[in-house]
Amino acid sequence: MIDLSNWLWPGAGLGLTDAFTRPWWCFSLVLWLLVGAFSLLSQRHDARAGRYWLFFALCFAGNMLLIAALDAVSFYLGFSLMSLAAYGLVIHNNTAKARRAGRLYLQLAVLGEILLFSGLLLRASAAGGQYDWHSWQAVPLEPLSLSLLLLGLGLKAGFWPLHWWLPQAHPVAPAPASALLSGVMIKAGLLGMLMFIPATDTLMQQWAPLLLITGLISAFYGVLAGLLHTQPKVILAYSSVSQMGYLLMLFALLSLTGVAALPVLLAYVVHHGMAKASLFLYAGMAGEAAGRIWRQALFWLAALAMMALPLSSGALVKTALKAKLTAASLPGWLSIDVLSSLLTSGAVLTALLLLHLAAQLRAVKASAVTKASANNTAGRWALFTLLVGTLWALPWFMLQYWQLPLPTLSQSGALIAPVLFAVLLRWLWYKLGWQLPQHYYNRNAPALYYSLKLKRLYQPVSQPQWHWPTITLRPLERRLNRALNRPLVSTTALLCCLLFVMILLSGV
Amino acid sequence: MMVVLLVLPLLGTLFMLLWPKIAPLLALLTASVCSLAALQLLFLVSEQGNQQVLLAGWPSGLAISLEANSLSSLLILLTALLQLLVGLYAFATHRRDKLGAGFWPLSCMLQLGLTALWLSRDLFNLYVCLELLGIVAVALVSLSGDKAIKPALNYLLLSLFGSLCYLLGVAILYGAYGVLDITVLAARWQADLPSSIALLLMTLGLMLKAALWPLHGWLPAAHAAAPAPVSALLSALVVKGPLFILCLLWLQLAGATQVAAVAPWFAGCGLAALLLGGVSALRTPFAKNMVAYSTVAQLGYAMLALGLLLRFNQPLFAAALWLFVLAHALAKAACFLAIGEITATLGGKRINTLKGASQTMPLAMFAFAVAGGSLIGLPPSGGFLAKWALLQGLWLQGGQLFWLLAIVLATLLSAAYVFRAVVLAFDRADPVAPDFAPRILPQWLALLPALAVWAMALYSEPLLQLLKQEGL
Amino acid sequence: MSPFWQQYLPLSIILSSLLPGLIIFTLKETQVKLRISLNLFGVGVKLLLVLLMWQAVKAGQQFYFSLPFLPGADLVLQGDALSLLFVVLSSVLWLATTIYAIGYLEQSPLRSRFFGYFSLCVSATVGLALAGNLVTFLLFYELLTLATFPLVVHRGTPESLAAGRRYLAYTLSGGVILMLGVALLHSLVQSPLFTPGGYVAAAVSGNEGLLMLAFALMIMVLGVKAALLPLHGWLPQAMVAPAPVSALLHAVAVVKAGAFGIIRLVYDVFGVESMQALQLAQPLMLLAAATILYGSWRALAQQDIKRRLAYSTISQVSYITLGVAMLGPLAAVGGLVHLVHQGVMKITLFFCAGNFAETLGIHKIRELNGVGRRMPVTAMAFTLGALGMIGIPPTAGFISKWYLGLGAAEVGQNWLILVFALSGLLNAAYFLPVVYRMWFLPQSGRWPAEQRLSNRFETHWMLLLPAIFTAILLLLMGLFASTELSPLSWSQLIVEREFRHD
Known part of the structure; x- marks a missing residue:
């Protein structure tokens, strides 16, 4: 731990002293470096490469800083550095669509930051001027500060009612940027929750079931909304919304089961980060995979990990999640049976969404033609392979370090069944030509409309103004x-x- | 010493009439010697207390008696110094402004009249001084030539009317008491109807001559029409003479009931002068008229302070009254000299002439602004000291919110008219070109009294103490 | 350092800018080198003296110099921790502004006059900071008004004259009322030295009404300069002045003088206990909060860069007032440190606005499109300043907002955090679009009036250097907030001394 409180702001300190920050930091670093290496190749012919790297570096620094932060201010610094710099990545392509999405992103990011700031202030004050988040663990939460923190961090984490920016911002950003946004950056919200909202707090324990429900809704909502879109990156973004729902459930379970759920949560974070990053990267170069079976196989590997095929990281975390859920002490009105069946149907839906994605990816490929040199392409695919490889090596780590239970055979069956069911469903759907009316697809999100309204509000052309009455004497x-x-x-x-x-x- | 102060100007006048060629030199010489003598007198008074002289060795009661206390010696010093300064200014500009040769003896006579007035404590002597002042002042105004005839005539008529009123009052008193010496009179004073009428007649005559509201009508035209050095003298000194007598009358003679009855009138007139004079100064389109109206307004302060002093008998008001007189004399002299210099150089009478003056004549404009600061009462100027004393007095008296607000309003008005001119001077879009190259010396001369009024702040504590005790 | 020397230190700090200023008045337009060297000499001497004083005050020493003036109220210059905060701020920023002004006015007429008044203005500000009692404060307050006016109307155009008139109307009325208030307080308790904890406590019982009146009168006046809500009208109009003047006006001289006066009034004249006993803090707090929101809201619709900055100043300066009005130690730290931080941030923004106007002729926000490519350094400095205003770490603005927020929570006024949050949002809403235009939008058409001021840099180095300097300063103040040199530590020292008295 590095104590900087005599140099930087009061209470400043950096260090990886916790069970969860250390793996989080390592995982983020790996993903950043991998995707960074990938962008070296993918942004080579970018006219605005300088800008890309500037914001990339700032985001990187912010993300690493916020994980290593031991005090609220350092965290906030890293958080805002990352949030604001990510704006540059979102609008990097500089299309009208990107600028619209960027506007929404920035509006929500600033809102989230201010909420987070207020929440942190209240916490710091309640803790009697201690900025070190470890010492906040014993300080009881108040409803106001808890809701401020949840909202502020949730706007970054992007689960259901706070997800508006995700489906807008992810598709417009360059593929590696989306990969990072979805893979690591939105996790910062979750990390903040872990740091600043003590799981053992009584108020938090009261609120946890609500969060659990929210997570569940988010998990379903993400998938259902994703099914109504045809752009691969939008689908992936909605998938992130859904997956963040699962993470939120895990976070709630942390309060309900005690810290035992922490390894599961960490494993889930790593798993989702890797898998989602892979999928986004693939979505960015799907055009190059046409007719190349190996490249498509890599995609399927990543997708199957997401679908929680046995032996994959997904399988481990989903099983563990279910186990924790059943072990949790839930209030009476939440039936475990209903919850676990919901989880199973959630798995079906997740698989369905990924199948939908695969179909859409196949549809896109004809149009996407890139003119990159062979070396460049090969390099990128090599890195992609490395990433997918890491993803599939994860189960070993998880078993090794977090002692996640290995799924039993019946559990594996329970994992495969939804996937098979989803495949069947998809096939039927395809065969029978079930289709909703066209206008249900790819609808513009109302968020953009409200974002524009908001912009008009804060950039008014004129304001009512009071003039002194002119008296001529x-x-x-x-x-x-x-x-x-x-x-x-x-x-x-x-x-x-x-x-x-x-x-x-x-x-x- | 007092006799020297009186004889010197008289001799000066005589010699000037004999040798008009060296008149300016003589005037300056007289003024400077008088200044030294006045300084000497001030030291004398402050060391040995009040000085009294009976002229020509006659016994008290018959002889013309002269009495100098610290206030009068201060006023004498001020008179002499301003005479010197204005003389220098007149000398520096007399070729350009074609000042008549009559200026020098007349100004010397003016000094004589004023000095005698500050020293006299006898109603008839005071009348003589007043008459002398009036005549000389009218003559000085008429030096401007044809355009000044009408204002000068008005001035003359009203001045005579005022003198008549005063004389009538003196006659009534003489008839009733048989003495005219103020101290003796005060001892025998009875607050009956004849004495009230006499006092009132004298008061009105003096108010007329001092241009106290509402009898101020003659002043703006007369002061504006006069040449710049004359206006400076008139505004700075001449109107203060009758005011001095007024204070003598009411503070030393009048009985308690009379005082109580007249105090609100004085305060009310003072307030009206402040507000209406201020508005007029703000609205008049002519530069010198603005300064003249400002004199009307500023005399309102003195009147207000006198009224409050009579009402509450609070020594701070006495200090305020005389500080106003001193600060105003210096500031107004600077204002008139500065404005006179600017209007002469830029060629125009209107305030619009000042456009761009901060660029073309920075020194004169600076002098005007600095003097204006004292008129407004910005610290640390003499005007501020006076206002501070007034405010302190009012706050200590308690419950005088009306007067306080009125003073705030009046101050704002004065700020408005001063800065109306100053803002115009900063107009760089359309500056008025000077008719000839601006001259430096007259501008410095205009600046001197303005700086002096700010330097008053350095001696604020002794001044406040002295004037508080004096109170006449 | 001999005691004799020490006694004259406060005076010589004032004289170090006053004397060069007076000499500069007499110089001819063509004596450029002499003028510049005089100016820089004054700045150097002042900084040196301030450094001396800073070290001594830190060691717990007090400086005192007096001249007899009114009975019971001498002219007193006093160097304590609080006054030094303001003195250091104005001296350091004077350095930056002087360099900037030299570059900005390189070819314009009437420079001697400008620099003369400029020095006068700084002398008045420093005098205000060092004033040891209310009468002295009043004196320098009026002097500041007078010295600033010629700077506001320096351009001499009808608009600037109108602005000057309005400025005078507001500040001179204020000055008169201040005189009234000071006289009232003087008649009640005389005018002793400013003391931590105030000196009216003994007179509170029996004089509640009059003391409240005095407080209201003086806040009204200080509110004019600090641009509190109904009295802010002059500030947006006064931005027609040349950029260095606006910078000085908004960051150091006038606006800050008002805020500083409020600090003095609340802590060193009335004191926390009397404020609580008279229940004066709550109205002031409400007023400041309303101003914060109103200023930000009005800034949204301004299309002129400097106008938008002016409304932003209205909002930001009220943070200081708010911090003071909360009467808690942490809030006081926030308010005090914002006095410095806001100054540095706002001066950076004004420098940049001036650079844009001078180099490219840009005055409107919509003309800023793509300026980040043409003038990257200036745009960067502007961005830093804007982020600071929003309160994003690691800029200085974050530190002050953090402490203000903590202070609000400490005294149990949680609704104020909502005010801060809302104001932060509004700040972002009017600053981020500007930043966006500069960096992310392409240049639209030609620049309004481009001048080639330098062959090597994007603009004249004398315009660029101060902006870089203050931008780095605001970053350093935010980053190294805990070091001994930082304004934060100094504010904590002041607050410790202020709140320790009882």
Whole structure:
């Protein structure tokens, strides 16, 4: 741990002293480096490469800083550095669409930051001027600060009711940037929750079931909304919304089961980060995979890990999640059976979404033609392979370090069944030509409309303004001047006499 | 010493009439010697207390008696110094402005009259001084030539009317008491109707001559029409003479009931002068008229302070009254000299002439602004000291919110008219070109009294103490 | 350092800018070198003296110099920790602004006059900071008004004259009322030295009404300069002045003088206990909060860069007032440190706005498109300043907002955090679009009036250097907030001394 409180702001400290920050940091670093190497190749012919790397570096620094932060201010610094710099990545392509999405992103990012700031302030004050988040663990939460923190961090994490920016911003950013956004950056919100919202807090424990439900809704909503879109990156973004829902559930479970759920949460984060990053990267170069079976196989590997095929990291984390859920002490109105069946149907839906994605990716490929050199392409695919390889090597790590339970055979069956069911469903769907009416697809999100409204509100052309009423006394003055224009001597003498009489009468 | 102060100007006048060629030199010489003598007198008074001289060795009661306290010696010093300064200014500009040769003896006479006035404590002597002042002042105004005839005539008529009123009052008093010496009179004073009428007649005569509201009508035209050095003298000194007598009358003679009855009138007149004079100064289109109206307004302060002093008998008001007189004399002299210099150089009478003056004549404009600062009462100027004393007095008296607000309003008005001119001077879009190259010396001369009024702040504590005790 | 020397230190700090200023008035337009060297000499001497004083005050020493003036109220110059905060701020920023002004006015007429008044203005500000009692404060307050006016109307155009009139109307009325208030307080408790904890406490019982009146009168006046809500009208109009003047006006001289006065009034005249006993803090707090939001809201619709900055100043300066009005130690730290931080940030923004106007002729926000490519350094400095205003770490603005927020929570006024949050959002709403235009939008058409001021840099180096300097400063103040040199540590020292008295 590095104590910087005598140099930087009061209480400043950096260090990886916790069970969760250390793996988080390592995982983020790996992903950043991998994707960074990937962008070296993919942005080679970018006219605005300088800008890309500037914001990339800033985001990188911010992300690493916020993970290593030991105090609230350092975290906030890293958080805002990352959030704001990510704006540059979002609008990198500089299309009208990108700028629209960027606007929405920035509006929500700033809003989130301010909310987070207020929440942190209240916490720091409640902790008696201690900025070190470890010492906040014992400080009881208040409803106000808890909701501020949840909202502020949730806007970054992007689960269901706070997800508006994800489906807009991810598709427009360059593929590696989306990979990072979805893979690591939105996880910063979750990390903040872990740091600043003590799981053992009584208020948090009361709220946890609500969060659990929210996560569940988010998990379903993401998939269902994703199914209604045909652009691969939008689908992936919605998939992120859904997956963040699962993570939120895990976070809630942390309060309900005690810290035992922490390794599962970490494993889930790593798993989703890797898988989502792979999928986004693939979506960026799907055109190059046409007719190349190996490249497509790599995609399927990543997708299957997402679908939680046995032996994959997905399988491990999903099983563990279910186990934790059943072990949790839930309030009476939440039935475990309903929850676990919901989880199973969630798995079906996830698989369905990924199949949908695969179909869409196949549809896109004809149009996407890139003119990159062979070396460049090969390099990128090599890195992609490395990433997918890491993804598939994850189970080993998870078993090794977090002692996640290995799924039993029946559990594996329970994992495969939804996938198979989804495949069947998809096939039926395809065969029977089930289709919703066209206008249900690819609808514009209302968020963009409200974002525009908001912009009009804060960039008004004119504002009501109060003006002093103009009074012209000039005519009155002129009339007075005329009236007073009398022979001076006699008037003065007269006045003199008048005064004499008046003062005399007043009783001298 | 007092006799020297009186004889010197008299001799000066005589010699000037004999040798008009060296008149300016003589005037300057007289003024400078008088200044030294006045300084000497001030030291004398401050060391040995009040000085009294009976002229020509006659016994008290018959002889013309002269009495100098610290206030009068201060006023004498001020008179002499301003005479010197204005003389220098007149000398520096007399070729350009074609100042008549009559200026020098007349100004010397003016000094004589004023000095005698500050020293006299006898109603008839005071009348003589007043008359002398009036005549000389009218003559000085008429030096401007044809355009000044009408204002000068008005001035003359009203001045005579005022003198008559005063004389009538003096006659009534003489008839009733048989003495005219103020101290003796005060001892025998009875607050009956004849004495009230006499007092009132004198008061009105003096108000007329001091241009106190509402009898101020003659002043703006007369002061504006006069040549710049004359206006400076008139505004700075001449109107203060009758005011001095007024204070003598009411503070030393009048009985308690009379005082109580007249105090609100004085305060009211002062307030009206402040507000209406201020508005007039703000609205008049002519530069010198603005300064003249400002004199009307500023005299309102003195009147207000006098009224409050009579009402509450609070020594701070006495200090305020005389500080106003001193600060105003210096500031107004600077204002008139500066404005006179600017209007002469830029060629125009209107305030619009000042456009761009901060560029073309920075020194004169600076002098005007600095003097204006004292008129407004910005610290640390003499005007500020006076206002501070007034405000302190009012706050200590308690419950005088009306007067306080009125003073704030009046101050704002004065700020408005001063800065109306100053803002115009900063207009760089359309500056008025000077008719000839601006001259430096007259501008410095205009600046001197303005700096002096700010330097008053350095001696604020002794001044406040002195004037508080004095109170006449 | 001999005691004799020490006694004259406060005076010589004032004289170090006053004397060069007076000499500069007499110089001819063509004596450029002499003028510049005089100016820089004054700046150097002042900084040196301030450094001396800083070290001594840090060691716990007090400086005192007095001249007899009114009975019961001498002219007193006093160097304590609080006054030094302001003195250091104005001296350092004077350095930057002087260099900037030399570059900015290189070819314009009437430079001697300009620099003369400029020095006068700084002398008045420093005098205000060092004033040891209310009467002295009043004196320098009026002097500041007068010295600033010629700077506001320096261009001499009808608009600037109108602005000057308005400025005078507001500030001179204020000055008169201040005189009234000071006289009232003087009649109640005389005018002793400013003391931590205030000096009116003894007179509170029996004089509640009058003391409240005095407080209201003085806040009204200081509110004019600090641009509190109904009295802010002059500030947006006064931005017609040349850029260095606006910079000085908004960052150091006038606006800050008002805020500084409020600090003095609340802590060193009335004191926390009397403020609580008279219940004066709550209205002030409400007023400041309303101003914060109103200023930000009005800034949204301004299309002129400097106008938008002016409304932003209205909002930001009220943070200081708010911090003071909360009457808690942490909030006081926030308010005090914002006095410095806001100054540095706003001066950076004004420098940049001036650079854009001078180099490319840009005055409107919509003309800023793509300026980041043409003038990257200036645009970067502007961006830093804007981020600071929003309160994004690691800029200085974050530190002050953090402490203000903590202070609000400390005194149990959680609704103020909402005010801060809302204002932060509004700040972002009017600053980020500007930043966006500069960096992300392509240049649209030609620049309004481009001048080639330098062959090597994007603009004249004398315009560029101050902006870089203050931008780096605001970053350093935010980053190294805990070091001994930082304004934060100094504010904590002041607050410690202010709140320790009882």
